[in-house]
Amino acid sequence: MRPSNRRAAAGLLAVAAVAGLAAPAVAERAADAGRKPAAKKVALFGSTCRTTIDGSRVVAYCHNPYPESDLVRLHTECDRWWDIDADGSPVEVGPAQTVRLTDRCWKEVRSAWVSHHRM
Structure with a gap:
């Protein structure tokens, strides 16, 4: 394999590794996006x-x-x-x-x- 191909392959492997690490976080954020945020309980007060x-x-x-x-x-x-x-x-x-x-x-x-x- 030529040096430029080795660099390209190493870069491709690095990108794939980072994408594999980031995929669970992206999936978790996508799942949270469908949920409604929890409403804060505000004590009503005042005449x-x-x-x-x-x-x-x-x-x-x-x-x-x-x-x-x-x-x-x-x-x-x-x-x-x-x-x-x-x-x-x-x-x-x-x-x-x-x-x-x-x-x-x-x-x-x-x-x-x-x-x-x-x-």
């Missing part, structure tokens, strides 16, 4: 809150549809610089409960939001 601003008053209704209790807190930011912003007391919203949170400013309300915390 759904509806906040309404009417002039200087804020009202928020929070309903908790989940089995875990939620601690909600109303935050009110007043529009005037001299009017004090307020963070309400935390209120527990149990499973299937609705709570009403209220607050007010002396004049206009700039914004209001509700924060949620796990118990």
Whole structure:
């Protein structure tokens, strides 16, 4: 056999060996491609809150549809610089409960939001 043929044969054998080693991994990936990935279990949490601003008053209704209790807190930011912003007391919203949170400013309300915390 000539040297160039020997090199070609050795190269062909090397490629065949690498392909033989890689074939099981390729087959395993192809089998995994047909399966759906396992879904992560996410614990649903948090009340759904509806906040309404009417002039200087804020009202928020929070309903908790989940089995875990939620601690909600109303935050009110007043529009005037001299009017004090307020963070309400935390209120527990149990499973299937609705709570009403209220607050007010002396004049206009700039914004209001509700924060949620796990118990």
